[in-house]
Amino acid sequence: MAEFGQAFTSQMVVSSFENDQWSTADVKPIGPFSFHPATHVLHYSSTCFEGLKAYRWVDGSIHLFRHHDNISRLRASAASLCLPVPPAELIEEAIINAVKAVTDEIPDLPGALYIRPTLIGTELNIGAAGRGSKNALLYVITSPVGDYFSGGVRPLKLLIDDENMRSTPKFGQVKTGGNYAASLGSVTSARAEYQADQVLFCPGGQVQETGAANFMILRGNDLITKKLDGSILPGITRNSILKLGADMGYQVHEIDFTVDELLNWLPDSEAFLSGTAAVLSPVGSVVYQGVGHTVGNGEVGERSMQLKQALTSIQHGKQEDRWHWTSLIA
Known part of the structure; x- marks a missing residue:
């Protein structure tokens, strides 16, 4: 299978x-779109x-998930x-139509069809820097996928960046391309200098999230993650794992915590x-101020994988879905 996100269906x-x-x-x-050079999304x-x-x-x-x-x-x-x-009904129709059009192209488990609904501003007006686009285009493309990180399930390495922010304080909750673009410089440098898989953004020493995923800690009976305050994405997988963790007996803590606390x-x-995309990807080590720190024994965490198994079992129809997260569409 091609690298994640590089293969597409026909419709x-x-x-x-x-x-x-x-x-x-x-x-x-x-197929390609054709846009006027003054299209709002290209400038703003x-x-x-x-x-x-x-x-x-x-x-x-x-089946769709959540x-x-x-x-x-x-x-x-x-x-x-x-x-x-x-309208919500239009987005749902677009998603379902996109999936139903390519049912023959959906891979068997453990693969999946990744679905990317996208909304862009299409007004032709380079003077509209101070207001939103009056016109828009909603489109849905789909991609047969396997694992997000190359090499399958393996312990990832993160670089802790306590200087840069992934997004502005209240805009991290918005799933917009600008937030991802803002993190690219840090992520690219981390890969080149430390062979890190991702950057954990911790502006001012406050742990937030990585450039493309939420971050969690399992410590004893505690499942810990950054609270939702507008600075991080309200991840749907994040929410699912927290619910499953609580159901498995973990004490869930959505709190602010520091780099110093994390290292301890x-x-x-x-x-x-x-x-x-990542589902649940284990972290084996972090690098902070040039020094490496091992997470646990540095290997894939057994309890983390139990959480992942609980989630994927529901997604794959192998376990009762008592939260009604899955929807049959074809």
């Missing part, structure tokens, strides 16, 4: 907002997106960017990243 779904109304969510062969980054997955269960049926939560978050992001906010916890802890 996509497109809907446009013009003259104060949305068009139907039409299925089309996947009026873009937001989501990431979710569809799974082919062993009986051949196709897509209503992705729809709500996309609409919140659109509102934050002053973009036309698509690491020797007798497990750590991992969570996200739709």
Whole structure:
């Protein structure tokens, strides 16, 4: 299978907002868009997106995982960017149409179909720096995927960056391309200098999240992660793991904590990243101010993998879904 996100299915779904109304969510062969050089998104980054997955269960049926939560978050992001906010029903129709159009291209488990609904501002106006785009394009593309990080499940290395911020204090909760672009310099440097897989952003010594995923610690009976305060993404996988952790008997703590506290916890802890793409990816070590620190024994954490198994068992239809997270669509 190609590297995550580099293979695409044959179809996509497109809907446009013009003259104060949305068009139907039409299925089309996947292909390039053509934009005027003055298109709003090209100048003012009026873009937001989501990431979710569809799974082919062993009986051949196709199921989405928590897509209503992705729809709500996309609409919140659109509102934050002053973009036309698509109705929830339209986004759901676009997602379902996109999946149903490519059911034959969805891989068997443990693979999945990654779904990327995207909203961009399309007004032709380079003078609109001080307001949102009046026109917009909603589209959904899909990609057959396996593991997000190369090499499968392995302990990741993180670089702790206590100087830079992944996003502005209240804009980290918005799933917009600008937040990811802002982290690229730090992530690229970390890979080149320390062979790190990701950067854990800790501005002012306060632990937040990595450039592409939420961050969690398992210490004794405590499951610890940064609280939602607008600075980090309200991850749907994050929320799922916290619910599953509580159900498994862990004490869940959504709190502020410092780099110093984190370093003190690491020797007798497990750590991992969570996200739709990453699912749950274990962290084996961190680098801070040029010094390496091992998380636990440096290997893949057994209890972390139990949490991952609990999540994927629901996603794959192998365990009772008492939270009603999965939706049958085909």
